[in-house]
Amino acid sequence: MGKNIILTGFMGTGKSSIGTKLAERLNREFVDMDREIEKLTGMTISQLFRRYGEVRFRSEEKLMAKKLAGKRDLVVATGGGVVLDQENIQVLRENGIVVCLVADPEEIFQRVSRKKGTRPLLKKNLTVDDIIAMLEERKPFYENADYVVETSGRSIDSVVDDIINRLSQESGVL
Ligand code: S3P
Numbered sequence: 001m002g003k004n005i006i007l008t009g010f011m012g013t014g015k016s017s018i019g020t021k022l023a024e025r026l027n028r029e030f031v032d033m034d035r036e037i038e039k040l041t042g043m044t045i046s047q048l049f050r051r052y053g054e055v056r057f058r059s060e061e062k063l064m065a066k067k068l069a070g071k072r073d074l075v076v077a078t079g080g081g082v083v084l085d086q087e088n089i090q091v092l093r094e095n096g097i098v099v100c101l102v103a104d105p106e107e108i109f110q111r112v113s114r115k116k117g118t119r120p121l122l123k124k125n126l127t128v129d130d131i132i133a134m135l136e137e138r139k140p141f142y143e144n145a146d147y148v149v150e151t152s153g154r155s156i157d158s159v160v161d162d163i164i165n166r167l168s169q170e171s172g173v174l
Contacts, residue, residue, distance in 0.1 A: 001072045001073060002072065002073050002172065002173055002174060003072075003095055003096050003097050003172055003173050004068065004069075004071065004072065004073070004074040004075070004076055004092070004095055004096035004097070005022065005026075005028075005074070005075045005076065005096065005097055005099060005163075005167065005173065006076045006078060006092045006093075006096040006097065006098045006099065007019050007022075007075070007076065007077050007078060007099055007100075007101060008078050008080075008082060008083050008089075008098055008099070008100045008101070008142065008145060009080065009100050009101035009102060009103075009142060010080050010102070010103070010108060010131075010134070010135055010138065010142065011080040011108065011112055011119055011121075011122065012103065012107075012108040012109075012111035012112040013080075013101040013102060013103045013108065013111075013151055014101055014103070014111075014151045014156070014159065015077040015078065015080075015101055016032050016077045017156055018077075018101060018151070018156055018159050018160060018163070019032065019075050019076070019077035020077075021156050021157070021160045022075050022160050022163060022164070023074075023075035025160055025164065026075065026164070026174065028073050028074060028075050029073065029074050029075070030074070030075045030076075030077070031068060031074050031075070031076045031077070032076075032077045033061065033064050033065070033068070033076060033077065033078050033079050033082065034077075034079045036064055037057070037060045037061065037064055037079075040060070040064075041060060044118075045057065045079075045118070045119075045120065046117065046118060046119075046120050048060070049120035050120070054120075054121075058081070058085065061079060061081070061082060061085075061088070062085060062087070062088060065078075065082060065088040065091050065092055066091055068092070069091045069092050069094055069095055069096065070095075071095075072095065076092070076096070078092075081121070083100075083138070083141040083142060083144065084138065084141055089144060097146050097147075097167065097170060097173050098144075098145040098146050098147075099145060099146065099147045099148075099149060099163055099166075099167075100142050100143070100145035100147070100148045100149070101149055101151050101159070102142065102148055102149070102150055102151065102152075103150070103151045103152045104152045105128050105131045105132045105135060106128055107151075107152045107153070108131050108135075109126070109127075109128045109131055112126070112131075113126070146170075147163070147166050147167075149162055149163055149166075
């Protein structure tokens with residue numbers, strides 16, 4: 001039984017697509033925290049924010065982090081704000097290794113612009129500067145990871161290879 005692989009990172013850094021492929025390659029179960037919260041509450045993340053606010057979403061997120069920490073051999077894509085709560089990272093680390101995905105603000109901007117309206121924290125007239133400001137604010141939280149992996153200008157396969165290479169040098173993960 002191996003540790004969970006926890007993918008963290010800002011919105012649009014590729015946690016879900018890389019997580020899906022990584023799980024496939026390692027023959028593991030993939031869990032996307034936001035999708036699990038949506039299933040559990042019967043609401044989309046946007047609906048949850050709109051009807052009950054961010055505080056309620058963060059509390060669902062915290063419960064989900066605790067639940068997943070009790071499992072083994074998962075690949076988990078977290079929501080971009082999971083790292084903001086120190087307790088979430090602590091609990092996920094008990095049985096997991098944290099891999100933070102990073103990308104250039106311009107590339108993040110391109111990626112999130114393709115899926116407008118699904119991320120309640122991003123305003124409608126979002127600019128690259130807004131992303132730079134949020135990244136700066138969250139930087140210390142994302143840096144609190146076992147590995148930091150660059151995704152800008154790279155294919156999903158190349159990022160997945162990189163993660164597998166790094167994790168194979170780590171005992172108790174793969
Ligand atoms: C959030 C990121 C989103 C989602 C929610 C809040 C954040 O997930 O959990 O909208 O605070 O960064 P993605 O990183 O998958 O977009």
